Amino acid sequence: MAQIATEGPSMQQRKCLGADCDNDAGTLQCPSCLKLGIKGSYFCSQDCFKKNWSQHNAIHKAAQGKTQNVSGAFNPFPTYSFTGAVRPVYPLSARRAVPNSIRHPDWAETGIPKGEKRLSRSKIDILDGKGQDAMRKVCKLAREVLDITAAELRPGITTDYLDDVCHKACVEWNAYPSPLNYNHFPKSLCTSPNEVVCHGIPDQRILLNGDILNLDISLYHGSYHADLNETYYIGDRARADPDSIKVVETTRECLNKAIEIVKPGTPIGDFGKVIEKHAKSRNCSVVATWGGHGINTEFHPPPWIPHYAKNKAVGLCKPGMTFTIEPILTLGKPQQVYWPDNWTNATVDGKRTAQFEHTLLVTETGVEILTAAGENSPGGPIPLSTTRDTTEVVKGDVIMISNLEGAKAHLKEHGWARIPSVLNKADAAHALARLWKAKEASEACGEQTFQPILDPDPSNVRVFYLPELDELFRNMLTHPAGIDLTKSVLGEKFLVSNFSANIARPGSKSMALYSDQSIVLPEPWLNVWAVNVIWCLTRMTKENGATLYIPGSNKWMRWEDVPHNAPDLLVPFEADAGDIVVIDGRLWHTSGSNVTEDEDRAILFAYCSAPYMRQLVNWSAKLPKELQETLSPELKEMLGLSHIGYHVYGDLRYMDDKYPKRLEARTPGTKDQPAELESFPQDYKPSTHISEFPANTPIKEILSIIDRDGGLILNNLVSLEELKAIEDELAPYTQPSKPEDSGFFKGLVPQETLLIGGLVGKSPTLSTICEHPVLTHLHQSILTDHGVRKVEGYDLPYHIDPLLSCSLSFRVGYGAARQRLHRDDGTHLVEHGKKPYRLDREAQLGVLIAGCETTQANGATMFVVGSHRWDDEREPKLDEITFAEMQPGSALVFLASCWHGAGHNSIPGFTRIQHGLFFVRGTMRTQENQFLAIPRSKVLGMSAEMQSLLGYKQPTAALGMVENGDPMDDLVGVIARANI
Numbered sequence: 001m002a003q004i005a006t007e008g009p010s011m012q013q014r015k016c017l018g019a020d021c022d023n024d025a026g027t028l029q030c031p032s033c034l035k036l037g038i039k040g041s042y043f044c045s046q047d048c049f050k051k052n053w054s055q056h057n058a059i060h061k062a063a064q065g066k067t068q069n070v071s072g073a074f075n076p077f078p079t080y081s082f083t084g085a086v087r088p089v090y091p092l093s094a095r096r097a098v099p100n101s102i103r104h105p106d107w108a109e110t111g112i113p114k115g116e117k118r119l120s121r122s123k124i125d126i127l128d129g130k131g132q133d134a135m136r137k138v139c140k141l142a143r144e145v146l147d148i149t150a151a152e153l154r155p156g157i158t159t160d161y162l163d164d165v166c167h168k169a170c171v172e173w174n175a176y177p178s179p180l181n182y183n184h185f186p187k188s189l190c191t192s193p194n195e196v197v198c199h200g201i202p203d204q205r206i207l208l209n210g211d212i213l214n215l216d217i218s219l220y221h222g223s224y225h226a227d228l229n230e231t232y233y234i235g236d237r238a239r240a241d242p243d244s245i246k247v248v249e250t251t252r253e254c255l256n257k258a259i260e261i262v263k264p265g266t267p268i269g270d271f272g273k274v275i276e277k278h279a280k281s282r283n284c285s286v287v288a289t290w291g292g293h294g295i296n297t298e299f300h301p302p303p304w305i306p307h308y309a310k311n312k313a314v315g316l317c318k319p320g321m322t323f324t325i326e327p328i329l330t331l332g333k334p335q336q337v338y339w340p341d342n343w344t345n346a347t348v349d350g351k352r353t354a355q356f357e358h359t360l361l362v363t364e365t366g367v368e369i370l371t372a373a374g375e376n377s378p379g380g381p382i383p384l385s386t387t388r389d390t391t392e393v394v395k396g397d398v399i400m401i402s403n404l405e406g407a408k409a410h411l412k413e414h415g416w417a418r419i420p421s422v423l424n425k426a427d428a429a430h431a432l433a434r435l436w437k438a439k440e441a442s443e444a445c446g447e448q449t450f451q452p453i454l455d456p457d458p459s460n461v462r463v464f465y466l467p468e469l470d471e472l473f474r475n476m477l478t479h480p481a482g483i484d485l486t487k488s489v490l491g492e493k494f495l496v497s498n499f500s501a502n503i504a505r506p507g508s509k510s511m512a513l514y515s516d517q518s519i520v521l522p523e524p525w526l527n528v529w530a531v532n533v534i535w536c537l538t539r540m541t542k543e544n545g546a547t548l549y550i551p552g553s554n555k556w557m558r559w560e561d562v563p564h565n566a567p568d569l570l571v572p573f574e575a576d577a578g579d580i581v582v583i584d585g586r587l588w589h590t591s592g593s594n595v596t597e598d599e600d601r602a603i604l605f606a607y608c609s610a611p612y613m614r615q616l617v618n619w620s621a622k623l624p625k626e627l628q629e630t631l632s633p634e635l636k637e638m639l640g641l642s643h644i645g646y647h648v649y650g651d652l653r654y655m656d657d658k659y660p661k662r663l664e665a666r667t668p669g670t671k672d673q674p675a676e677l678e679s680f681p682q683d684y685k686p687s688t689h690i691s692e693f694p695a696n697t698p699i700k701e702i703l704s705i706i707d708r709d710g711g712l713i714l715n716n717l718v719s720l721e722e723l724k725a726i727e728d729e730l731a732p733y734t735q736p737s738k739p740e741d742s743g744f745f746k747g748l749v750p751q752e753t754l755l756i757g758g759l760v761g762k763s764p765t766l767s768t769i770c771e772h773p774v775l776t777h778l779h780q781s782i783l784t785d786h787g788v789r790k791v792e793g794y795d796l797p798y799h800i801d802p803l804l805s806c807s808l809s810f811r812v813g814y815g816a817a818r819q820r821l822h823r824d825d826g827t828h829l830v831e832h833g834k835k836p837y838r839l840d841r842e843a844q845l846g847v848l849i850a851g852c853e854t855t856q857a858n859g860a861t862m863f864v865v866g867s868h869r870w871d872d873e874r875e876p877k878l879d880e881i882t883f884a885e886m887q888p889g890s891a892l893v894f895l896a897s898c899w900h901g902a903g904h905n906s907i908p909g910f911t912r913i914q915h916g917l918f919f920v921r922g923t924m925r926t927q928e929n930q931f932l933a934i935p936r937s938k939v940l941g942m943s944a945e946m947q948s949l950l951g952y953k954q955p956t957a958a959l960g961m962v963e964n965g966d967p968m969d970d971l972v973g974v975i976a977r978a979n980i
Helices: 032-036 046-051 053-063 129-149 158-174 236-240 241-259 268-281 404-414 425-444 471-477 480-490 633-638 699-709 719-735 737-743 764-770 773-783 824-828 936-940 943-950 967-978
Strands: 190-195 196-198 212-221 224-233 323-327 326-331 337-339 345-347 353-355 356-364 367-369 417-418 462-464 495-504 530-536 580-584 603-609 691-694 712-716 753-756 785-791 794-800 804-810 843-852 862-864 879-884 891-895 912-920
Touching: 129 158, 129 212, 129 224, 129 356, 129 425, 158 190, 158 212, 196 326, 196 353, 212 241, 212 353, 212 764, 224 236, 224 241, 224 353, 241 268, 241 326, 241 353, 241 356, 268 480, 268 633, 323 967, 326 785, 345 712, 404 417, 404 480, 417 480, 417 862, 425 462, 425 471, 425 495, 471 495, 471 603, 471 633, 480 530, 480 580, 480 603, 691 699, 691 879, 699 712, 699 843, 699 891, 719 804, 764 804, 764 912, 773 843, 773 912, 824 843
Parallel strands: 691 712
Antiparallel strands: 190 196, 190 212, 196 345, 212 224, 323 356, 326 353, 337 345, 356 367, 417 580, 462 495, 495 603, 530 580, 530 603, 712 891, 753 804, 785 794, 804 912, 843 891, 843 912, 862 879
8 A cells, every 4th residue: 555655855954843843953952852861852943942842841741751651762763854843752662462362363473464465456345244244343343442542632642652542442342453563563553643644653752732643543353354543633722723623624524525425336436536626625635645445354455445536446336345435635745755664654845634534334325434433432523613725716815614514504404604704805895896897898798787677776787697707706606615505505516507796786676586496497396406605795784785585485395385475574684795695596585675875785696506407597608619618627517518417326237237146147258148248038028018109199198108107119200211311411420439428428328339419410300300299299298397487476477398408329239238227317316206206297208219120139228117106216127127129210208217228239240220319398407518519500500499499499487598588599699790
C-alpha cells in the first residue's frame, strides 16, 4: 500500500520547534531540554521560544516524571528537516506482549504478512453468512477498543500511553492488535497528530491543547480483521481552531458521502469521485497515495479503494464484500514525505491533515457500517460555524455559512432555511451594481424587464437569463453554500432551471400566491422536485417587499390542501444583504409589497430542479454557443447542456449471474460459444406470452391491453419499403463507434451493440413514423398532462404534451450478452407501488421496431408481461421472461415501468436491427437533448407535430422557455439570422 510520493526537503536544515512556525531554526536551544538530556529542541528566535513556552514546558514536566515517565526523551532524527512542528520523542517503549492463548496473525513473529503476499490482486472475497457474522463481531470489538482509547484523550498525555491503553483493551477482548509487527511496525496502533498523514508511531510526545490526533485501530479476532480510525480534537483550542475544524469535518463528511453510495452494482472507482468533489468544494486536497482496502481473514486483501477521482479501479460492489473506505485530506498540498523511521509520513508543507475510516459490508440492499460509532462514542462532529473560507467565488472573501447541517435539517423539515452572511456586505453591493448593468444590457437586447403576467405594476423589475449576462452570476451558481443545500434535498445531480432577478422598487405590489411546483407540475406533489436559492443583495424586510411564505405549506400535496384564507397565513422572510434563503418547491410563497419611500429590495432566484425534470429555460437554445464552450463541465451539467445521466433502479445483474443454476453451461473456449455467455435451456418455455395485434386495431382496445399487460406487439406497423428507406438513410452512420461514444447507455448495453442516436434527425422516414396516428394516439392518451391549475383569484387550464425522449437505432452483433433487466422509468427515478396504479401516470412509453426478424436465438427483447404493476420489491422470475419475437416492421410497444432487456445474439454472423422511439411526459427531461441532437435546419423542415415532440412548442406551464416565450419563435429567429 505504501509508496513515496515525493522526496523530502534537505536533511541538513533544522526547522523551528515553535507551533505553527515555518521558520528555519537557528542555534538557539531550550536550556531546560539540554539539562534534561532532550535533544533537538531548536527555535528560530528568543521571541518564538517565549511564545511557545507554556506548551513546550509540558515536555520538561514529562521528562521529570510530573506527567509520565519519559526521562531521557530525545529526538532521534536531530538533523532531519521536518516539514511541520511535530517531532518524534524517543525512546520508544518496549514491544508489548500478546499472550499465546490469543490467536496471532502470520506476521506476529517474523513481521512478514506471508498470506497477503500470496493473494491474487484480482480475486475479491465474498463472505458467506458465517464470515459476515465473524466480521460483525471483530468490528464491534474494534469499535470498543477505539472508544476506550479515545476516552483517554486530553492534553498532557503521551501517544505511547494511548498505545498501552489500546493494547490492554485488545488483550482483554482476546484479540491481537493487527498493526503490531505488521511489516515490523513496532506498536499496537497508529497515532498521527497534526501534519502527520498516517502511520505515526506512538512515542513519548506529549499531546498539546490545540492538537488534532488520528487514532488508527485494527484488531484480529476469530481469524478475521477489523480496521477503523477517527481524528479527534485535543483540548478546547483545537475545537475552536477554524482550520482544524475545516479539515476534520470535511474529511468526516467525505467518508459519509462515499458510504452513502455503497450498494450492489456501485463501481469501486466511484468513491474517489465523491470524495474528491466534496474535498475540493471546501478547498481541501485528497492525499492520493493511501487508499482503502479489502479486509477479512487477511488484513489488506483486494480490492484497492482509491479516494481520488479519475482513478483506474475496476470492479463493482457485490453483496458479501467487506472493505474499508478511509480518505485522508489536507489543508495544503497533497504530497507527503517520510520521516527516517520509514513509517511516519507528513504533509510536504506542514499543513494539517485528517483521516476517517470504517469497515463496511455490502448487503443485498446497500451497506452495513460494521465499525459504526455508538451513542456514547467519544468525539463526534463540530459544526462549521466558526470557519472562514478564503475562496474567491464572487469577489473577495466568502464567509462560510453557520451550522450548515442544521440548515439542511431545517430545510428538509420546514421547507426553508436562511443562511446568514454567505456574502459580505461589500460583495453583495458589488453584485447589486452588476445587476443594474445586466438590466441595462438586457433592455438593450430588446428584452422586457416588466412582466405583467408576473407583477401587477412596473415598479417590479425583472432581469432574466443571468448566466448569459455576467460571469459573476455564473460563479454564484457554483457557490458551495447554495450547491450543498440544494444537494441535500435534490441529491448529487440537479439542474438550474432558471436564474433571474427581481428588484422591488418603492410602490411595487405583491404578486400571486403559488408554490414553484404547483405552477409547472400536476398534483399530487409527493416529493421535493425543485429548490429555490434566493440571494439577498439588499436587506429584505416586510416593509420593502420581503418574500412572504406560509409556514408548514411544504406539506401540502394537493390543491384541496390550500385553505381559502391562505393569504392571511403569510409571514415574511427577513434577511440581511449577503444572506441566502433556500426554499423547497412545495413551499407556498409570494413577493411582498414595497411600502418604503426610497428603499429597493433586490434578490436573485436560482431555481433548481431534479435532474429528470424539464427545465423552465432551455439553456441549450438560449445561451450562445461560444459562451457554452467556455463553461466548466460542472456548470454545463447544471444547465443541462449535455445528456442526462442514465439512472437505473432494480436488479442489473446479467441473466447468467442472476440465474446461474437454470442456464445451460457451455464449453469454455469454443469459437462459436463464448464461455461467458450462457443460454436459456433448449426446452425453455415462459409461463406467459406477449399479445399480438394488427397495427390497425382500435386504439381503445390497444390501450386496454397495455393497461393489463404493460405492452403488446403491433404487427406490420411499418412497411418493408419504409424499413429499406431507413437503412439507406442510416448507412453513413453505421460504422462502429468507439466505446466511449455510448454516452449514458455505457454499461447498460453490451459492447457488441452499435447505437445510433438522434435518429429522427438522421432518418426522415423514422421522423414520419414517429408521427404515426397509432403512436400519436397512444402517447397522447398515456403521457399528456392536463387539468386546471389554481392561481390566486382564478382557475387556469393547462395542457402539457409529451416529448420525444430519445430515438435510437440498435444493431446487435453476434456474441452480444444479454442486456441487464431494467425498467426504463428508472431514468426519472420513478417509484413503484407507492400509490394505486393508473395508466395515465406512466412516465414513458417505448416503441421498438423490428428492422429484421427478431427471435430468441438472435436476441429478441426479453419482456416480463404485467410487471408494470409490480412494486419495487418484486423481481422477475425466470419463467416469467418471454421474448418479443417479431417479423420485420412489427413493433413492441411497452410501458417504461415494465421489466425488459435485450437478449443474447447467439447466431454467428447475424446482426439484429431494431429502431427505438421513446416518449416521455412533457414535465420531464428528455434523455437526448433534442436542441443539441437534431440540427435546427432539419427541425425547421419538420411538421408542427414533430417540432412539438422535440420541445419546440410552449406548453401552458412555464417549461422549456426561450426568451420568455415559445421556443418555436426562437427557432425561426435563429435560422433567419444565421441565413441557413
